[in-house]
Amino acid sequence: MTAVAVIGAAGRMGRATVDAVEAAGDLTLSASIGRNDDLVAGLEGADVAVVMTGPEGVDDIVATCVEQGVHAVVGTTGWTGPGLAKVRAALEKSPSTGVLLAPNFALGAVLLMRFAAEAAKHFESVEVVELHHPNKADAPSGTARHTAEQIAAARREAGVGPSPDATTASLDGARGADVEGVRVHSVRLRGLVAHEEVLLGGPGEQLTIRHDSFDRISFMPGVLLAVRQIANRPGLVQGLEHYL
Numbered sequence: 001m002t003a004v005a006v007i008g009a010a011g012r013m014g015r016a017t018v019d020a021v022e023a024a025g026d027l028t029l030s031a032s033i034g035r036n037d038d039l040v041a042g043l044e045g046a047d048v049a050v051v052m053t054g055p056e057g058v059d060d061i062v063a064t065c066v067e068q069g070v071h072a073v074v075g076t077t078g079w080t081g082p083g084l085a086k087v088r089a090a091l092e093k094s095p096s097t098g099v100l101l102a103p104n105f106a107l108g109a110v111l112l113m114r115f116a117a118e119a120a121k122h123f124e125s126v127e128v129v130e131l132h133h134p135n136k137a138d139a140p141s142g143t144a145r146h147t148a149e150q151i152a153a154a155r156r157e158a159g160v161g162p163s164p165d166a167t168t169a170s171l172d173g174a175r176g177a178d179v180e181g182v183r184v185h186s187v188r189l190r191g192l193v194a195h196e197e198v199l200l201g202g203p204g205e206q207l208t209i210r211h212d213s214f215d216r217i218s219f220m221p222g223v224l225l226a227v228r229q230i231a232n233r234p235g236l237v238q239g240l241e242h243y244l
């Protein structure tokens, strides 16, 4: 049995993860850890931690997991740069521990990113639109950022130039955020869960690739897959696509 601690257990994703772990015959829930709980005590006896907190302080949480020798499956988005350096430093001292940073655990979203990177080599224009519930803390979504990065890398490798754009925006933000030269637009709307569209344009045609998570249950097969595999994947891995 793999013992799993869920960090951020009282949140939307944390609750779904606790239910999924409890329903899995080969996993046991060793701790449900909330904001005011002692993290180190909560990690005692855990093989894997699933981190589903907000972005604030998540670098310290993941570094603590690594220091305790507990593999970390991290769903939290909206943190990059210096935070990641902290995690890398912890991993240097504990190289057999695994950390997976997965901006999206839904299989369909992982496939959307793969298809979008392939398609973006063949179209002049590409932009990303992400649409989420209004309680989301960060923008752009981690998925949209990861999608745009993969699109940018594929276009660079294929020698495709920037998307044509003669517009001068008269208001800041009108053209969205620029992620490695790819425009990313963030919508926050009551009623939504997590959705993304990649719009690709060429002369006389458009291809739209869209993924919808209507329920957080959509993320759970990916979370469980990661929990089951992470012991065999030491070091830092970014993106669930590397586990598929």
Ligand SMILES: NC(=O)c1ccc[n+]([C@@H]2O[C@H](COP(=O)([O-])OP(=O)(O)OC[C@H]3O[C@@H](n4cnc5c(N)ncnc54)[C@H](O)[C@@H]3O)[C@@H](O)[C@H]2O)c1
Residues within 6 Å of the ligand: 007, 008, 009, 010, 011, 012, 013, 014, 033, 034, 035, 036, 052, 053, 054, 055, 056, 057, 061, 074, 075, 076, 077, 078, 102, 103, 104, 105, 106, 138, 219
């Ligand atoms: N990777 C994915 O597939 C995926 C899917 C959905 C959401 N997310 C991301 O997961 C994160 C959580 O989303 P949510 O909708 O569940 O948010 P949420 O606000 O509902 O839940 C976050 C929870 O974390 C708790 N928390 C904050 N700091 C903590 C700490 N130091 N220790 C323990 N608990 C702490 C909060 O009290 C809250 O209960 C976000 O970053 C979101 O973008 C990722």
Ligand SMILES: O=C(O)C1=N[C@H](C(=O)O)CCC1
Residues within 6 Å of the ligand: 077, 078, 103, 104, 132, 136, 137, 140, 141, 142, 143, 144, 193, 194
């Ligand atoms: O609900 C959220 O918050 C989500 N966040 C992730 C992201 O930022 O990409 C994945 C989808 C849901």
